[in-house]
Amino acid sequence: MGIIVDNDDMHVKYESIINQKYFVDKSNIINKFNKLINLDNSKYVCITKPRRFGKTSIAAMLVTYYSKGIDSKKIFDNFKVSKGISSNEKEKQLEIKQYEEYQGKYHTLYFDFSEDVEDFDTLNEYLASINQHLKHDIKKIFPNSSLLENFGSKIKNNLRELRSETKEKFIVIIDEWDYIIANNKFSSEDQRKYLSFLKNLIKDKSYIAFVYMTGILPIAKQLSQSTLNCFNEYSMMEDNKYYQYFGFTEKEVEELCKKNPKLEYDKLCYWYNGYKAYNGDPIFNTWSVINALENSSIRSYWTDTGRFDEILHVINFDINGVKKEIIKLIKGNEISINLKKYGTEELLNEETKNENNDAMKEDIYSKMVTFGYLTYYEGKLSIPNNELKERFIDVLYKRKDMKFYYDLITNSRKMLKMTLKKNTEGMCKILEEEHMNTIKPGDKMDHGNLKRVIEHVYFIANITHNIKEEEGNGKGNSDIFFYPKMSNRKNGTIFIVELKLNQSAEIAIKHIHEKKYYYSSKDKEYSGKILLIGINCETATKKYTCKIEEYKSIDQIIKKTEKKRKSKSTSDSNDINKKLRSS
Incomplete structure (x- = not known):
């Protein structure tokens, strides 16, 4: 075993993976890859997914399974790959036969193009160091090879000579293929030479049995003289074969x-x-x-913030309404858009591209899907989960140069805090400030625009609550209902918000009781407190009034309402009796 040939580090890595408590067997992907070995148009597979989706773990598994220098039978005989994957019995038997035939049959060549790059100033120096590692490995595995006496400066020529002498074919595994380009290592000219190097290393070479290549950025297929169009590529936007092996189902x-x-x-x-x-x-x-x-802790474990910062800096230019769309996404809404893949070609040409705003907007969103910040399905974009929503808010808040988002997040945090403390005076102040920022002179102040103000001041609540508008509850549709999210259902506070124009906050609260909006949450296992919130805006003066009633439970509200109803009924009955007696 060596540094490139039958890489020992990857073998050790895979053994540590399978010994973890929370190991998931993804070995069936080997059944699929075995069917592609030595097939001219199919033996090149490129997987481009975000970081932390298991690409390198699969690479470590492939090194361990295919390498001649590694005895892996005891490992894989206990895994899914040894039993086949197909439901068709004939096909399954072929898969089992291939499993036994290809296990340990090939020497593997493992290249990690993110490793040691920082130690070199030019691409030629970097590739020369890889070539020396290869020579060292060949010396150990083929000590009598005549190639060692005439070892050249080009990796492809040395592998071609080795193939000619030994008749060996190799399984080539390339990790982080796009690192040099994505991280702007070496000069622009060197980056393009690097693409040519990759093409010359693997395309139409007799020493290749199969290639598995990983990265984040999809391949640039149209770059002149640097074409890697031999690959079948599977990305976040296009993967109908291997999606279940990258990420957990x-x-x-x-x-x-x-x-x-x-x-x-x-x-x-x-x-x-x-x-x-x-x-x-x-x-x-x-x-x-x-x-x-x-x-045993659910929180954000997302680590890749550098590229996030870079993308959000572009968002700050507000190309074709991107700012408002990001707010919609954080609130849990989807955006309809037709996207193309973002890849190395787009990255290499970013400084010279002259695109219109629509194309730039598509590039921004495609980039965010590529890096895993958004997900894209059937023409719609969304933020995948709460971890990413929190990351969006955290990064936007820290970027004080992005004043629009910074102010929005800061003010909404204050509003949420004031609401939970029932500080209605502080709430009114924030509402009036946001009104000035959101409602432009000449805008008609109607119920819809009042809701826009409320959406902004409670923006941060999208992290802790599911926010429903005009939802059927009790005897009508409540204006805005804040349900604590699943993770906070037991202790979270329910907000029921009723909005009024040119009336009063008291009338808004009364309306909630009359319509019994709280009934919808009676059987939903919420055990936190409930705040009934009435908000009124005087359109002429742009002044706000707020009123809050707090209850320990839905039952407490119902009992209070029933008590008031009975009290009113008794009072009305007494009034009638008095009138009857007086008459």
């Missing part, structure tokens, strides 16, 4: 939850689910699920 997470009874499946679902496969199947973020289970 719902069934896999349900099984993992059985190993840690401290965490509820529904809460994991709310925090880490939401990516959608080509057919709509939900996919979980593997990194976050494993960390949550290992720590």
Whole structure:
């Protein structure tokens, strides 16, 4: 075993993965790859997904399974791959036969193009170091090879000579293929030479049996003289074959939850689910699920903030209404848009592109899907889960140069705090400030625009609550209902908000009682307190008034309402009796 040939580090990595408490067997992907070996138009597979979706874990598994220098029979004989994947019995028997035939049959060549890049100033220096590692490995595995006496400076030529001498074919595994371009390593000219190097390394080479290549950015297929169009590529936007092997499926997470009874499946679902496969199947973020289970703590484990900052900086220019659309996404809404793939070609040409605003907007959103910040299904964009929503808000809040978002988040945090403390004076002040920011001179101040003000001042509540507008409750439709989300159902506070124009906050509260809007949550297992909130706006003066009533439970509201009703009924009856006696 060596550094490139039959890589020992990847073998050790895979053994550590399978010994984890929360290991998920993804070995059936080998059954699929075995069918592609030595097939000219099919043997090149490129998987481009966001970080932390298991691409390198699969690479480690492939090195362990295929490598001649690694005895892996004891490992894989206990895994799914050894039993086949097909429901058709004849096909399954072929898969089992291929499993036995290809296990340990090939030497693997493992290249991680993110490793040690920082140590070199030019691409040529970097590739020369890789070539030396390859020579060292060949010397160990083929000590009598004549190639060692005439070892050249080009990796492809050395592999071609080795093939000619030994008749060996290789399984090539390339990790982080796009790192050099995505992280702007070396010069622009070197980056384009790097693409040519990759093409020359693998395309139409007799020493190739199969190539598995991973990255985040999809391939640039149209770049002149650097074409990697030999690959069948599977990305976040296009993957109908391998999606279930990158990320966890719902069934896999349900099984993992059985190993840690401290965490509820529904809460994991709310925090880490939401990516959608080509057919709509939900996919979980593997990194976050494993960390949550290992720590018995559900919170954000997202680590890639640098690129997030870069994308959000572009959003700040508000191209074609992107700012408002980001707010819609954070609130849990979807956006309809037709997207194309964002890849290395777009990245390499970013500085010279002259696009219209529509094209720039599509690029921004495509980039966000590529890096895993958004998910895209059937022409609609959305933020996958609560972990990403929190990341959006956290990054937007920290970017003080993005004043629009910073003010929005700051003010809505204050409003939520004031509401929970029942500080109606403070609430009115925030409402009046937001009114000035949101409602432009000449805008008609109607119920719809009042709701816009409310949506902004309670923006941050989208993290803790499911916010429903005009929902049928009791005897009518409540203006806005704030339900605590699944993760906070037991202790979260319900808000029932009624809005009025040119009336009073007291009338708004009275309206909630009359229509019994709170009845809808009676049987939904909420055990936190309930706030009835009345808000009135005087359109002429732009002044707001607020009133809050707090209750420990829905039953307490019902009892109070019944008591008032009976008291009123008794009072009315007494009035009638008095009138009768006087007459």
